[in-house]
């Protein structure tokens with residue numbers, strides 16, 4: 001717990017210093033996305049890694065946040081800072097309501113139900129053309145403004161997004177090492193034992209599902225206000241899978257793991273530019289290889305690998 | 320609303336439904352033998368269609384030969400998938416299995432894109448495209464092919480599961496894998512069989528539907544998910560319940576698309592899926608059972 | 613303390629329990645015995661709210677609690693352990709017991725996430741209290757180990773410590789001595805008596821007759837889902853039905 005906090009402080013300092021190191025440039029833009037994806041991966045990890053409940057529909061909550069913010073600020077000319085919490089409350093209420101029936105389901109059934117939910121939301125984005133602009137998207141979404149400063153450049157957005165992302169990370173680290181976090185992990189390991197000890201597993205799962213949806217919605221709002229243009233294609237089934245990949249590759253139940261996963265999967269396409277469309281082959285292979293050979297994710301796999309290699313060197317030295 | 324119109328939509332819905340049923344049964348067979356929902360199931364459907372295309376165009380095979388060849392190749396892919404991805408898995412938790420089969424499906428789809436590109440391809444219908452009138456509606460010969468082949472497969476399935484040794488062993492596994500192992504059934508072999516059968520069934524579904532809907536590297540995603548919906552409605556049965564589930568889904572979808580809005584066509588299946596999962600997770604025809612502690 | 617009456621449980625076509633009734637007095641140790649498949653675990657599952665019985669009622673301290681979910685029964689001070697131990701394998705031993713303090717603490721999601729001052733002091737209290745239960749069961753030295761790596765016998769003790777942390781007035785234990793060696797069983801007998809001395813009513817399912825006869829005040833015998841006999845250990849040992857149906861067969 002202490003260790004996590006120290007690590008977090010070091011990480012936060014590094015994040016805040018990064019723009020100085022990179023002197024702005026194109027990378028800033030990519031790092032903005034790393035921040036948004038980190039928020040999303042942490043949100044999904046709270047559900048999947050801590051509570052052990054899968055969701056293949058999180059892109060839907062992300063999209064709802066983005067569209068609600070987009071529509072409220074364009075069609076209804078609301079202030080972006082006002083639209084963001086309104087969107088979060090709407091998405092949270094929706095998740096809370098649907099959470100009760102959906103989280104009764106387990107394993108594969110839960111995976112399918114959340115997947116179905118995500119696809120339904122995606123279809124609604126496409127079909128409610130009057131509201132969302134349909135497949136061609138929604139443009140002209142205003143930037144966020146604070147004390148007269150408009151967040152309209154990559155560097156400004158970087159600080160904006162990462163402030164939120166760091167807050168979400170800290171929030172989640174605290175949660176994980178608390179009464180509620182322990183109850184979540186308990187439900188993950190043995191739901192029936194947790195219940196017998198007085199944990200209302202059903203309610204807790206719905207709570208964490210709702211929290212996870214709210215964080216995703218916030219990330220969606222931030223995405224809409226930094227991009228100023230959104231279209232359904234960003235919120236489909238594939239993106240839900242991409243989020244899942246981030247969480248698994250980074251490491252289930254590790255907040256820093258979620259950052260690693262988000263960073264890797266956001267930067268990877270930049271490196272795979274040369275093979276552009278075929279990056280999905282790398283994706284699929286990566287997902288399979290990770291589950292087979294590093295089921296604990298990068299955060300656990302890399303140290304283990306390091307110890308193994310260091311250990312072998314040590315033995316060679318002794319011989 | 321015209322009666323003829325409803326008849327027309329229902330008829331075309333039936334053949335789509337038959338496809339969903341075939342895919343759904345494939346899901347159920349693997350699920351019952353292994354407890355795995357194979358998210359890569361839809362990719363066999365895609366492979367069936369595209370491999371037939373190549374057999375026809377590249378190998379210049381006649382249709383009657385192209386079909387078994389592509390079914391065989393898809394089956395080999397199924398076997399490789401089971402050997403390389405499922406069997407070696409050290410921690411086969413439901414979440415790991417979901418992820419690995421999703422990874423497999425993405426990989427297969429990506430490789431298919433590499434081979435066949437991103438275009439949609441057409442396969443000629445099995446016996447022309449002169450519409451046949453039924454009452455006030457018309458259907459294509461391909462629709463009849465679909466219904467007939469589905470029927471044959473279901474009958475063969477039934478015979479296999481109830482009248483052959485390996486089919487019975489497979490059923491034993493689905494009731495209780497451990498007990499089946501204890502009485503000397505080679506459970507691993509049955510798992511492999513289940514992948515072979517479902518890959519083959521998926522491929523057949525992909526082949527017979529391709530002349531109607533065209534095919535492309537990514538058709539497996541939606542078809543696979545719809546097949547899964549059918550299986551859920553049927554309570555993960557590998558028999559008639561899933562067939563009914565598929566047909567129901569196909570008809571409702573077709574009616575919904577025709578009478579309400581075609582844009583929401585895909586949403587209809589998933590709304591039905593959610594309703595079933597919320598209200599009757601054991602399927603339309605199943606009985607509830609309690610978990611042991 | 614606890615009264616079950618007319619409990620019947622039917623699974624599909626199998627009748628696992630049929631019209632089982634008995635009373636358990638406050639402060640006593642009651643043994644529930646019977647051959648495998650007699651329905652002992654099923655009975656515990658019903659009393660602890662995991663299964664909903666086909667018919668019959670469960671009264672806890674005079675209150676009808678039939679159909680209450682387990683988490684609600686925990687708040688009414690009833691807790692249980694499992695035949696196949698159900699530890700939180702990914703958490704430390706201490707954390708396992710801290711989960712047991714769930715009903716004795718109240719910080720919510722937001723208080724925990726924002727580290728509200730009261731949640732910090734509550735966390736300290738939970739930790740200290742959990743530690744005392746580890747000391748009570750004699751596994752305090754294992755506090756920081758991962759529960760999943762514990763040897764079986766220690767796992768049993770951890771499950772008991774975790775249950776005690778709930779602050780129960782009644783505890784149900786399903787075969788606590790299964791898989792223990794004779795030395796561990798002896799220590800367990802002592803522990804169960806110390807639990808009773810805390811004024812906690814104990815109900816235990818057990819196959820180890822020596823243990824049962826030694827520590828139980830009363831015994832209920834189940835056979836094929838029906839109550840066969842009920843009484844003091846001596847009465848049970850002398851009961852002709854019990855000897856015929858259960859004890860006598862292999863001697």
Ligand SMILES: Nc1ncnc2c1ncn2[C@@H]1O[C@H](COP(=O)(O)OP(=O)(O)O)[C@@H](O)[C@H]1O
Nearest residue numbers: 609610611623628648649650651652653654655
């Ligand atoms: N969830 C369940 N579904 C079906 N049958 C069950 C279930 N739980 C227990 N049974 C059956 O009830 C009977 C009693 O089992 P159980 O209570 O575990 O016995 P015991 O604990 O006395 O050995 C057995 O025949 C068992 O197979």
Ligand SMILES: [Mg+2]
Nearest residue numbers: 652653654695
């Ligand atoms: Mg038992």
